[in-house]
Amino acid sequence: MKILNRRHLLQSLIMSSGAYALGALAADKNSVGKGNPPPPSRSWPYVALDLERTAELAYQFHDRMSSCMYGVFASIITQLAEKVGEPYRSFPCEMMVYGEGGVAGWGTLCGTLNGGAAAISLLVRQEAERKALIDELFLWYQNTKLPAYTPKNPFFPADLPAVKTDSILCHPSVSTWIKEAKVTFYSKERKERCTRLSADTAAKTVELLNASFAGTVAKQSNLGAKTSDCLSCHGKGGVQADVMAKSCTGCHFPANHQHP
Amino acid sequence: MKILNRRHLLQSLIMSSGAYALGALAADKNSVGKGNPPPPSRSWPYVALDLERTAELAYQFHDRMSSCMYGVFASIITQLAEKVGEPYRSFPCEMMVYGEGGVAGWGTLCGTLNGGAAAISLLVRQEAERKALIDELFLWYQNTKLPAYTPKNPFFPADLPAVKTDSILCHPSVSTWIKEAKVTFYSKERKERCTRLSADTAAKTVELLNASFAGTVAKQSNLGAKTSDCLSCHGKGGVQADVMAKSCTGCHFPANHQHP
Numbered sequence: 001m002k003i004l005n006r007r008h009l010l011q012s013l014i015m016s017s018g019a020y021a022l023g024a025l026a027a028d029k030n031s032v033g034k035g036n037p038p039p040p041s042r043s044w045p046y047v048a049l050d051l052e053r054t055a056e057l058a059y060q061f062h063d064r065m066s067s068c069m070y071g072v073f074a075s076i077i078t079q080l081a082e083k084v085g086e087p088y089r090s091f092p093c094e095m096m097v098y099g100e101g102g103v104a105g106w107g108t109l110c111g112t113l114n115g116g117a118a119a120i121s122l123l124v125r126q127e128a129e130r131k132a133l134i135d136e137l138f139l140w141y142q143n144t145k146l147p148a149y150t151p152k153n154p155f156f157p158a159d160l161p162a163v164k165t166d167s168i169l170c171h172p173s174v175s176t177w178i179k180e181a182k183v184t185f186y187s188k189e190r191k192e193r194c195t196r197l198s199a200d201t202a203a204k205t206v207e208l209l210n211a212s213f214a215g216t217v218a219k220q221s222n223l224g225a226k227t228s229d230c231l232s233c234h235g236k237g238g239v240q241a242d243v244m245a246k247s248c249t250g251c252h253f254p255a256n257h258q259h260p
Numbered sequence: 261m262k263i264l265n266r267r268h269l270l271q272s273l274i275m276s277s278g279a280y281a282l283g284a285l286a287a288d289k290n291s292v293g294k295g296n297p298p299p300p301s302r303s304w305p306y307v308a309l310d311l312e313r314t315a316e317l318a319y320q321f322h323d324r325m326s327s328c329m330y331g332v333f334a335s336i337i338t339q340l341a342e343k344v345g346e347p348y349r350s351f352p353c354e355m356m357v358y359g360e361g362g363v364a365g366w367g368t369l370c371g372t373l374n375g376g377a378a379a380i381s382l383l384v385r386q387e388a389e390r391k392a393l394i395d396e397l398f399l400w401y402q403n404t405k406l407p408a409y410t411p412k413n414p415f416f417p418a419d420l421p422a423v424k425t426d427s428i429l430c431h432p433s434v435s436t437w438i439k440e441a442k443v444t445f446y447s448k449e450r451k452e453r454c455t456r457l458s459a460d461t462a463a464k465t466v467e468l469l470n471a472s473f474a475g476t477v478a479k480q481s482n483l484g485a486k487t488s489d490c491l492s493c494h495g496k497g498g499v500q501a502d503v504m505a506k507s508c509t510g511c512h513f514p515a516n517h518q519h520p
Contacts, residue, residue, distance in 0.1 A: 044352065087350065092304065097390075098381035102369075104394040107505035108429060109368040121358035130357075134364040169368060171505045184501040241444040245367035245431045251511055 046123050047083050048210045049076065051203040058202030059151050062195045069099025071198035072115030076206060077122075091122075102170025110170045112194075112201035113141055119205055124212060132219055133208045135246065138168050139221040140204055142247060147196035149203070156192040167250030223247070306383050307343050308470045309336065311463040318462030319411050322455045329359025331458035332375030336466060337382075351382075362430030370430045372454075372461035373401060379465055384472060392479055393468045395506065398428050399481040400464055402507060407456035409463070416452040427510030483507070 054075050061078075062071025073096040081088035096118065098104060099111035117134045124130045145162035165176040174185060174194070183189040211217040222228070227248050234243035314335050321338075322331025333356040341348035356378065358364060359371035377394045384390045405422035425436040434445060434454070443449040471477040483491070487508045494503035 087352075090347065090350070092347075092382060094385070095378065095382040097387075098377045098394065101504055103374070103377055104391045104398075105504055105506060106369075106394075106398060106428065107503070109363060109366075109374075114363070114369075114374070117358045117363055118355065122352060122355040125354070127357075131364045134358065134366075138364075138366060168366065171503065174504070175502060178502060185504050186496050186501050236446050241446050242435060242438060243367070243431065244361055244365055244434070244445050246365060 044080075044087060044123055045084055046209060046213050047080065048213065049079050049083075049206045051206055051210075054079065054206045055149050055199035055203040056152070059149065059195055059199040062198040063155055065094070065097050067097040067100035067111065068194055068198045068201075069111035069115035069118075070094070070096045071195070072112045072202040072205060073119050075198075075202045076119045076209075107171030107174075108169060110141065110168055110173055110197075110201075112198050113138060113168055115198075116201050116205035120209065123209060129212060129217075133212055133217070136208055136217075136219060136221055137201070137205060138246070139223070141201065142166055142168050142173075142250065143221075143224075146200050147193055149196045149199035151196065151199070154192065155195060156188045158189055158192060160189060160193050160196070165250070166247075168247060169250065172250050304340075304347060304383055305344055306469060306473050307340065308473065309339050309343075309466045311466055311470075314339065314466045315409050315459035315463040316412070319409065319455055319459040322458040323415055325354070325357050327357040327360035327371060328454055328458045328461075329371035329375035329378075330354065330356045331455070332372045332462040332465060333379050335458075335462045336379045336469075367431030367434075368429060370401070370428055370433055370457075370461075372458050373398060373428055375458075376461050376465035380469065383469060389472060393472055393477070396468055396477075396479060396481055397461070397465060398506070399483070401461065402426055402428050402433075402510065403481075403484075407453055407460050409456045409459035411456065411459070414452065415455060416448045418449055418452060420449060420453050420456070425510070426507075428507060429510065432510050 057078060058071040058075035060071075061074045062068055065071070065074075070093065074093040077088050077091055077093050081091075096115055099109075099114040102108040102110060103114070116137050120133045120137070121130055124133060143164060143166075145164045147160060148162055161177070161180050163177045163180045165173040167173045167176065174190065177193060178185055178187075178190055181189055181193070208217065223231070223246055227246065230248040230252075231243065231245075232238055234240045236244070317338060318331040318335035320331075321334045322328055325331070325334075330353065334353040337348050337351055337353050341351075356375055359369075359374040362368040362370060363374070376397050380393045380397070381390055384393060403424060403426075405424045407420060408422055421437070421440050423437045423440045425433040427433045427436065434450065437453060438445055438447075438450055441449055441453070468477065482488070483506055487506065490508040490512075491503065491505075492498055494500045496504070
């Protein structure tokens with residue numbers, strides 16, 4: 001079923017004309033000269049995707065390229081390439097391998113989320129909607145017991161614990177999980193956990209995209225009591241106003257720090 | 261000057277044929293059926309770019325789209341679109357807006373680095389070289405007093421302190437900088453600092469790419485004494501083996517935690 005509602009079409013047109021205008025402005029007004037940004041690309045129409053197939057593709061693709069970011073991103077773009085054709089067929093999906101291990105093993109943002117956010121941003125051009133979908137995806141990730149996906153033919157057959165890790169960062173998220181699973185980072189269980197997590201995150205991303213393009217996204221998440229409490233002082237409008245973030249307790253443990 | 265040395269050409273061909281083989285394998289061997297990854301894209305030839313123009317473009321583009329990730333990524337791809345044409349002209353650069361504020365304001369990986377890593381990964385297909393360049397970029401970022409860029413026509417004219425922040429994450433990096441600058445996160449100074457940081461990171465990314473394609477990358481960085489000390493227990497082969505990361509002290513302060 002092809003879903004492309006009027007709201008998204010309008011958003012896409014507004015975004016395109018706005019970016020073209022910016023390009024024209026650049027040519028007139030500054031010393032950058034010919035350096036206009038490339039004109040916004042042709043439209044990237046979305047069609048609703050199947051969650052289960054998305055999950056299975058992400059599980060397979062993650063393993064083949066040893067990359068969570070690639071697994072999630074390619075699982076979505078591959079299906080759109082099948083259903084829509086260009087420009088998806090020409091997208092260089094393999095560039096997304098870089099996000100593995102929180103980008104090249106640095107342990108920062110979980111690559112499944114970097115891949116999910118990149119896919120959302122390619123497909124949803126309206127700023128508020130894009131940010132809302134990314135917020136929903138990230139909040140779901142940190143607040144859900146994962147992995148939940150059960151592969152039909154697991155690369156490493158094991159009963160893995162599903163753990164709520166309270167963090168969207170690779171290193172703290174994995175650390176919390178391996179403590180619960182009583183394994184090392186470099187174990188087969190940990191590798192299998194992350195591969196299954198790609199399946200979960202890809203399916204959630206598609207769930208959000210399907211709902212967004214059907215006009216039925218129900219935003220239910222908020223940042224949570226703890227983060228909201230922190231941001232009441234540290235966020236915009238607070239006394240400190242020294243932080244922009246949307247999750248705190250995955251890294252900060254106020255009680256241990258004798259927080260005032 | 262067009263630089264595309266034999267090493268990179270060979271790497272690119274190996275990578276492409278490998279990915280095609282994986283696609284064929286998928287069609288034969290598993291239940292994913294038609295879900296082969298899109299075939300690897302056509303080649304993305306690199307030509308050496310000018311560092312100063314890259315910095316100025318990144319400064320302008322960041323401001324126009326309010327996105328550090330977009331600023332860095334688009335500054336590089338725009339110039340390649342001018343010099344090479346396709347496939348750069350058709351790349352949907354605007355998708356990279358999502359990385360602002362450590363991805364949609366979540367404060368994780370600095371968007372300038374997410375954009376630099378994405379550009380490196382698009383252009384450098386050989387895994388070891390890609391990871392080495394990303395490591396160099398990230399280590400430079402955390403170990404260098406920034407911002408260093410001085411715009412010809414600043415959006416907000418101010419003498420900004422250059423600070424070594426010891427972190428590649430948006431939130432801790434900004435937090436360290438605003439303490440030194442004695443401003444809030446939501447100040448014009450902080451906004452200007454991040455815009456200039458896009459210029460610095462874009463230029464550094466291009467410096468690394470130019471050197472890589474000229475075959476003259478001199479890898480001088482290592483993870484540093486503190487991180488190496490942590491990883492001697494916590495990294496691969498250590499007694500704990502519970503961490504994959506490449507930087508520790510930006511978040512962890514062992515003395516405060518009574519680390520054994």
